[in-house]
Amino acid sequence: MKLLTRYVVLRLGKASLLALMALVSLYGFFDLLGEAGNIGKGTYTTATAFQYVLLQMPARAYLLMPLAVLTGALFAFGRLAADCEWAVVKTSGVDTWGIVRMVLVFGGAFAVATALLGEWAAPEMSRRADALKAAAKSGQxxxxxxxxxxxxxxxxxxxxxxxxxxxxxxxxxxxxxxxxxxxxxxxxxxxxxxxxxxxxxxxxxxxxxxxxxxxxxxxxxxxxxxVGRALLATLQVKPEQMSWTALGRYIRHLEHNRQQTQMYRVAWWNKLVYPAAVVVMALLALAFTPVSGRHANMGLKLFGGVCLGLLFYFSGRLFGFTSRLYGVPAWVAALLPTAAFAVWALVLIRRQERR
Structure with a gap:
């Protein structure tokens, strides 16, 4: 890896990790507030609530990774532009598509981390968190x-x-x-x-x-x-919490028993496509980065980044519901939002290059 590429990737990576920590901490704070009503039921104490929230953090990190990458990359790109480093990079012989390759290296590293979180850490820790909560509340x-x-x-x-x-x-x-x-x-x-x-x-x-x-x-x-459905409902493995391989096995089980699989197929395709969304968010951050930071408003850029991340999240949810309601193929519902944002990012980068 070239020195310049390593420098840019490290700047982007540090900013994105800090953004992820901030978002997960904020999410965890609201989770803890939500658990206050359960404290005192059975043996569910404040310490149990803290443990439950901590066990849920890998799942929160997985969910928030695209938003963290978008926000962190916007901040890092903004600082590079404000310090005139971005202009130096541009004038040192690195063209726009060379910069895109740097961003792809950065986004690819976070995409791999997202895939690992979604396949192993998040499902396992979420299962333990739900079991811990049910055990403390019921005593059974x-x-x-x-x-x-x-x-x-x-x-x-x-x-x-x-x-x-x-x-x-x-x-x-x-x-x-x-x-x-x-x-x-x-x-x-x-x-x-x-x-x-x-x-x-x-x-x-x-x-x-x-x-x-x-x-x-x-x-x-x-x-x-x-022990009936009410208690076990808190321990159910929800489609969003299942790993990609576990979803595949469960879909085959449902097909063998001639049951509906659309909801789980959408979740399976979302799991498959979700790491690519991290790369797309990194490209969007690049697309909204000016060459010079003299006229850039960092607060406005970060607010816009959060809005873009939320727009991506809710568009994915909307297409998922549409797939279930109208029978749209699951792969279309999962791929379309990511593909649309990817095309949008590339068009904006192309326009930026022509300027």
């Missing part, structure tokens, strides 16, 4: 590293994950008597939650008697449970 649920534990009268239940359609995966149940001796162990790859009962599919149970252990396999089995 305990969050584990790879699932949740539920304590009921006479049984202990383990669930690997709670799906958006009230489905459960990786269910294991241990039933014991008044003397706390194990009476039955049940496992089921999947289950569905009803009111006052769970429907276990392909269950395998081992009933323990003084004489022997009896194994029973059932295609369907009803299990009475006091």
């Amino acid at each position: 649920v305990l969050a584990a590293q790879d699932g949740i534990w539920i304590k009921e009268n006479g049984s202990m239940v383990y669930v690997a994950s709670v799906l958006p359609d009230n489905g459960l995966t990786g269910v294991k149940i241990w039933r014991y008597g008044d003397d706390f001796r194990l009476q039955e162990a049940i496992s089921a790859p999947r289950a569905r939650v009803g009111e006052g009962q769970w429907l276990l599919f392909d269950s395998r149970s081992s009933r323990i008697t003084p004489e022997r252990v009896e194994t029973v396999v059932q295609p369907q089995r009803v299990w009475a449970s006091g």
